[in-house]
Amino acid sequence: MGSTTVRTNASGWRGVDIIQLALGLLAVAAMTISMWAALYYAPAASNLAGDEQIAQRIFYIHMGCNIGALAGFLMSVIGSIVYLVKRDLDWDRVSQASIEVGLICGMGTILTGMFWAKPTWNTYWTWDPRLTTSAITVLVYLAYLLFRNGIEDRRTRARFGSIYAVVAFLSVPLTFYSARLFRSIHPVVYGAENVDAQGGFSVGATMTQALNINMIAFCVLFSALLVLRWRQLRNEDAIAELREELE
Amino acid sequence: MNEEAVQANVQTMRLDLAAEPVTMQRGGGALTYLRKIGAVFVKDVRAEWRGREIFSTMTAFSVLAVLVFGMAFDLRVPRSEMIAPGVLWVVVLFAGVLGLNRSFGAEVDRGTLASLLLAPVDRSAIYFGKMLANLFFTLATTLVILVVMFFIFDLNMFHPYNLLAVLLGVIGYVGVGTLFAALTANSRARETMLPILLLPVMAPVFVAGVGLTAGVVDGKQFSDLRQWLVILAAFDAIFIVVAYLLFDLIWEDA
Amino acid sequence: MGECVTDSGLIVARNITKRYGRKRVLGGVDLTVAQGKVMALLGANGAGKSTLMRIISGLTKPDRGEVLLGGVSARKAGHEIRRYIGLVAHAPLLYDNLSAWDNLQFFADLYDMQRPAQRIEAVLHAVDLWPRRHDAVRTYSRGMTQRLAIGRAILHDPPVLLLDEPDTGLDPASAETLAQLIRSLGASNRAILLTTHNLERALLWADSIAVLSDGKITQSASTASLTTEIVRQWMTEIGA
Numbered sequence: 001m002g003s004t005t006v007r008t009n010a011s012g013w014r015g016v017d018i019i020q021l022a023l024g025l026l027a028v029a030a031m032t033i034s035m036w037a038a039l040y041y042a043p044a045a046s047n048l049a050g051d052e053q054i055a056q057r058i059f060y061i062h063m064g065c066n067i068g069a070l071a072g073f074l075m076s077v078i079g080s081i082v083y084l085v086k087r088d089l090d091w092d093r094v095s096q097a098s099i100e101v102g103l104i105c106g107m108g109t110i111l112t113g114m115f116w117a118k119p120t121w122n123t124y125w126t127w128d129p130r131l132t133t134s135a136i137t138v139l140v141y142l143a144y145l146l147f148r149n150g151i152e153d154r155r156t157r158a159r160f161g162s163i164y165a166v167v168a169f170l171s172v173p174l175t176f177y178s179a180r181l182f183r184s185i186h187p188v189v190y191g192a193e194n195v196d197a198q199g200g201f202s203v204g205a206t207m208t209q210a211l212n213i214n215m216i217a218f219c220v221l222f223s224a225l226l227v228l229r230w231r232q233l234r235n236e237d238a239i240a241e242l243r244e245e246l247e
Numbered sequence: 248m249n250e251e252a253v254q255a256n257v258q259t260m261r262l263d264l265a266a267e268p269v270t271m272q273r274g275g276g277a278l279t280y281l282r283k284i285g286a287v288f289v290k291d292v293r294a295e296w297r298g299r300e301i302f303s304t305m306t307a308f309s310v311l312a313v314l315v316f317g318m319a320f321d322l323r324v325p326r327s328e329m330i331a332p333g334v335l336w337v338v339v340l341f342a343g344v345l346g347l348n349r350s351f352g353a354e355v356d357r358g359t360l361a362s363l364l365l366a367p368v369d370r371s372a373i374y375f376g377k378m379l380a381n382l383f384f385t386l387a388t389t390l391v392i393l394v395v396m397f398f399i400f401d402l403n404m405f406h407p408y409n410l411l412a413v414l415l416g417v418i419g420y421v422g423v424g425t426l427f428a429a430l431t432a433n434s435r436a437r438e439t440m441l442p443i444l445l446l447p448v449m450a451p452v453f454v455a456g457v458g459l460t461a462g463v464v465d466g467k468q469f470s471d472l473r474q475w476l477v478i479l480a481a482f483d484a485i486f487i488v489v490a491y492l493l494f495d496l497i498w499e500d501a
Numbered sequence: 502m503g504e505c506v507t508d509s510g511l512i513v514a515r516n517i518t519k520r521y522g523r524k525r526v527l528g529g530v531d532l533t534v535a536q537g538k539v540m541a542l543l544g545a546n547g548a549g550k551s552t553l554m555r556i557i558s559g560l561t562k563p564d565r566g567e568v569l570l571g572g573v574s575a576r577k578a579g580h581e582i583r584r585y586i587g588l589v590a591h592a593p594l595l596y597d598n599l600s601a602w603d604n605l606q607f608f609a610d611l612y613d614m615q616r617p618a619q620r621i622e623a624v625l626h627a628v629d630l631w632p633r634r635h636d637a638v639r640t641y642s643r644g645m646t647q648r649l650a651i652g653r654a655i656l657h658d659p660p661v662l663l664l665d666e667p668d669t670g671l672d673p674a675s676a677e678t679l680a681q682l683i684r685s686l687g688a689s690n691r692a693i694l695l696t697t698h699n700l701e702r703a704l705l706w707a708d709s710i711a712v713l714s715d716g717k718i719t720q721s722a723s724t725a726s727l728t729t730e731i732v733r734q735w736m737t738e739i740g741a
Contacts (some may be wrong), residue, residue, distance in 0.1 A: 019256070032473060050332075084496060132454075136450045140447040143444045143447060145445075146440070150435055153521075163426075163497070169452060171447075171450065174450075174451035175450040177478065178450070179454055181454075181455075282613060283613075289607075294599055295598075357597060359588070359594055361555075361588075361594055362592060362594035365560065366611035367582075367612060367613075369580060454721060499562070
């Protein structure tokens, strides 16, 4: 097969550079707008008061992070399968980059969720199926990165990482499904209502707009980070290859 | 004189070898495939019987873990039924890792993996043979755990549904575990890497297993337990097929 | 290339390249062993002899180049081609908790051998382990283990035999048995490639000698045209 990394003379601007710069600037703009939408544009939840009302605004960022994590893990399984079929290291880099970005978003989801949960549910953590699934998913993909790091050979690393990513991705829906069943037949901790209902609020038209803005903004951020990291990994491999040839 | 003896020996030796020409069955259908799975399984069980490395470690760990859990919760938990389902599945999963680690680890450490890879055997037959051996060791360990828990927690968990759940859960566990054991066999930190990879992926088995065992302990009807068995069976079916498909890729340029 | 090398060899390696990480182990090795011939591969420690053996056996994938066994590309042939290969590696490839008999029984099953018991008996007699056949391999001496490893490699009567330092750990008598075994096996329709550190043995056992140095075959000749001094000279040149 030989080397798959494209080597070019880094003179002047190329198409990818411009796309990347544009995406980066777009992401900065998108995040500014998303913060404005979440903190100013969206109205306060009318049925909540005090800390709960302020904390509710984290919801927009929470959902944005969640979208980023979902996109990342979905991309990773696509990248892994395509790598295993085509054996093109570019797809392995897609897989790794999307897992790394997805992990940051996933951790963001959990952290924002915890800060939101404390004033609302009066606890940072519960074993709600969504919380359970997100925690397990983050662990699964942290394991992926640890596992990759321990493998010396580049192609073995790509192959083993892809095999693991496929299995890991398939386990996530089953985890969610079983965790939901687990809760539904257990006594519910917070009175008669479902946990999700505690601190719930009705979403008005302006809120929906703010939410959509945040979702789109985080998708842009995700794409910008993904492309950046993907190119970085590509350059790393190119440097490693060049170094090999020099020796 | 010594030289002559050697010469004579060599002479007879050559004749013997020539007298027993090898006939090998080429290709072969499903039966040959099953026979090779059986050969790997029998080899692992026989080596374990002679060496006593895996099963003894797993049971020793399990008994210790059950005792530690029993002691740790003794003063805080009024009834053992409250923690027994969780203890059972935690101990099974953790003890299982010990066996899975040795499954390919022993082959790599002793350099015998190459002899498996050199044989004209479909890699999936190695997977299934190893998986059956791991299933055998883990189920035997689980049996010991159930017996120990019967005495320590004064709780009879030999309920048919619970035994079925243990069987299904362990099948799914070793199904993924054997694949991951092969993935981690060559890595430097094999002993720690396997549980880090395996346990989070095992969350559905763990949750469904605990759910079902808890239901059995609470005396629930089959209609309430069925959903857990469905999850376990679905997990087994999905991941054994996936592992079968992926296993071939592991050693393609070993 | 030497005169004993023919184009239609049973073992043909073409332009084999392999690197491990940043280290180049093999840089374009060409090698041919004809039917009925024995070739000895010499080289310093770390010259890539074992890697080449592993590549020919199919255990390791070369970065570039291909291996033809009996004219068939080993990579494309699927697992059936592994029937034709017997390998003695540095590791004995034996299960040390199992007895000699159980080991051979296991491999006989993997190779779908018919009437395995008779063949196993013949092989155990050949490597002189019949009396100890029911003892666990871990109780064997180094020489006995090595003999059983050779027995394992010839169990399925492979036409391609790869012997990576088969004489290590053997006492003189066992080494002589091995020499006879190699001679008798090589005389029939087999091709044998072996490595050894013992130059006299290489000259005695093999029909041709190839020297591997710095990832390439640097010398290659028929043993009929060689003396120990010449080979020793070669080895000194490559610093072995």
